[in-house]
Amino acid sequence: MKEKQKGNLWALSPLLLFVLLFLGIGIITGDFTTMPLNVAIVIASVYGLLLYRKETFAKKVEVFTKGAGHSNIVLMMIIFILAGAFSQTTEDMGGVQSTVNLGLTLIPENLLIVGLFIICMFVSISMGTSVGTVAAIAPVGFGLSQATDVSAALTMATVVGGAMFGDNLSMISDTTIAAVRTQKTKMSDKFKVNFKIVLPGAILTIIVLWFMTHGTHIDSTKDYDFNIVKVIPYLVVLILALVGINVILVLIGGTVLSAIIGLIDGSFNWTHLLKSISKGIIGMEDIAMIALLIGGLVALIEYYGGIAWLLNFIRSKVKSKRGAEFGIASLVSVADISTANNTISILMAGTLAKDISDEFDVDPRKSASILDIFASCFQGFVPYSPQLIAAAGVAKISPVELMGYSFYPILLGICGLIAIFFKLPKLNNKKKQKTAY
Numbered sequence: 001m002k003e004k005q006k007g008n009l010w011a012l013s014p015l016l017l018f019v020l021l022f023l024g025i026g027i028i029t030g031d032f033t034t035m036p037l038n039v040a041i042v043i044a045s046v047y048g049l050l051l052y053r054k055e056t057f058a059k060k061v062e063v064f065t066k067g068a069g070h071s072n073i074v075l076m077m078i079i080f081i082l083a084g085a086f087s088q089t090t091e092d093m094g095g096v097q098s099t100v101n102l103g104l105t106l107i108p109e110n111l112l113i114v115g116l117f118i119i120c121m122f123v124s125i126s127m128g129t130s131v132g133t134v135a136a137i138a139p140v141g142f143g144l145s146q147a148t149d150v151s152a153a154l155t156m157a158t159v160v161g162g163a164m165f166g167d168n169l170s171m172i173s174d175t176t177i178a179a180v181r182t183q184k185t186k187m188s189d190k191f192k193v194n195f196k197i198v199l200p201g202a203i204l205t206i207i208v209l210w211f212m213t214h215g216t217h218i219d220s221t222k223d224y225d226f227n228i229v230k231v232i233p234y235l236v237v238l239i240l241a242l243v244g245i246n247v248i249l250v251l252i253g254g255t256v257l258s259a260i261i262g263l264i265d266g267s268f269n270w271t272h273l274l275k276s277i278s279k280g281i282i283g284m285e286d287i288a289m290i291a292l293l294i295g296g297l298v299a300l301i302e303y304y305g306g307i308a309w310l311l312n313f314i315r316s317k318v319k320s321k322r323g324a325e326f327g328i329a330s331l332v333s334v335a336d337i338s339t340a341n342n343t344i345s346i347l348m349a350g351t352l353a354k355d356i357s358d359e360f361d362v363d364p365r366k367s368a369s370i371l372d373i374f375a376s377c378f379q380g381f382v383p384y385s386p387q388l389i390a391a392a393g394v395a396k397i398s399p400v401e402l403m404g405y406s407f408y409p410i411l412l413g414i415c416g417l418i419a420i421f422f423k424l425p426k427l428n429n430k431k432k433q434k435t436a437y
Contacts, residue, residue: 007309011301014051015338018044018297022384023400032398037384038286041293048300060300067299068292072174072343076131076386077288081281082251083135086233087394088280089255089273091139093262094230100143101226110214113150114206116141117162117408121202123238124166128173130379132247133163134387135284136237136254138394145395148216152395154405158209160387161408164380165202167342168372168412169194174343179372182350183357185364193427194369197419201411208407229265233258287393291386298339302348310334311352324360325420328353328367329374340385342375363427366419373416380409 026032335345
């Protein structure tokens with residue numbers, strides 16, 4: 001298709017319709033639950049399939065289904081489903097309550113939310129996936145909000161923020177791998193540069209969280225007894241994540257362990273266990289389907305030339321080295337806003353970003369860091385990203401409510417902009433970077 005090669009602005013209209021339906025109706029009615037995300041994405045998808053009548057409907061359906069079946073999308077759905085089984089089984093076994101009560105007993109009141117953020121940072125950097133981290137830790141965060149006077153929106157946003165910190169830096173994260181491969185640099189070199197840029201943002205987030213929650217009060221009228229055995233599944237998940245075990249194996253192992261503990265201590269029998277697993281899977285089906293439909297819609301937009309138009313438009317505005325870095329940041333930002341998938345956005349913008357960095361002599365360590373930073377920034381902020389949808393789903397609130405508390409994703413973007421504007425960190429440009437792959 002000729003439009004695909006040179007790009008097409010109108011091809012972005014399905015995405016615009018989706019955002020307008022979800023956010024627009026929420027703003028007009030004052031209730032962001034008025035327009036469910038699944039309904040908005042279905043309407044946008046139908047509209048997308050009806051565009052460009054000169055292309056056969058069968059071909060458009062093929063493009064849509066291939067996009068929906070992308071390996072990243074399918075992996076995300078599997079993680080959601082397994083996380084649902086783990087969360088529900090562990091909750092019914094009493095693990096969530098025991099874990100929350102243990103935290104309330106051992107961690108000072110004024111450090112509960114800070115501790116939650118730091119735990120998520122380490123789990124995510126070890127797991128290499130923000131989606132898996134959110135799915136595993138969100139129930140504990142929600143439990144903390146119920147036991148304290150901290151809002152559920154703040155605790156859920158804190159979980160997402162910590163998850164995005166690790167996703168951005170983890171050596172086994174698919175976003176990091178995509179960034180270093182497209183920019184042809186080394187994983188360790190990218191980590192060092194990336195870490196220097198984002199560390200101030202993480203420290204500031206900890207300070208902000210402490211300032212906002214240092215007066216947190218725990219309901220002293222309640223009994224916070226805990227059974228340490230029922231905390232073991234979360235400890236095992238944390239340890240396996242730190243060791244670097246695949247997130248799917250981590251969630252399966254956590255579910256099996258929770259099931260064994262629940263059966264032994266009589267929390268449930270075999271029948272109730274099976275129902276618990278089923279309930280957890282069903283509870284995550286909506287989120288999984290939204291991820292699938294977004295994947296298909298993005299594939300249509302790319303096929304029609306919408307993504308190409310965005311990338312070419314930004315490329316045409318680059319005139320200097322600093323402008324090149326801002327251009328790379330803009331490329332991956334609009335790609336992530338369009339796709340709600342930070343890995344796919346890096347892969348989409350990576351090749352053009354490499355061309356820009358070569359032309360304007362941008363250090364590949366810096367360009368790889370910029371790609372990962374700004375993809376993670378918007379992934380942790382846009383209300384239709386899988387991370388925010390999953391966290392909000394646990395707390396039964398709108399993802400939009402989390403945006404006002406997304407301190408780390410916002411500070412992550414600010415740190416990235418400061419690094420570009422002030423040319424930080426100072427790098428030895430004479431050192432020629434070689435690919436590690």
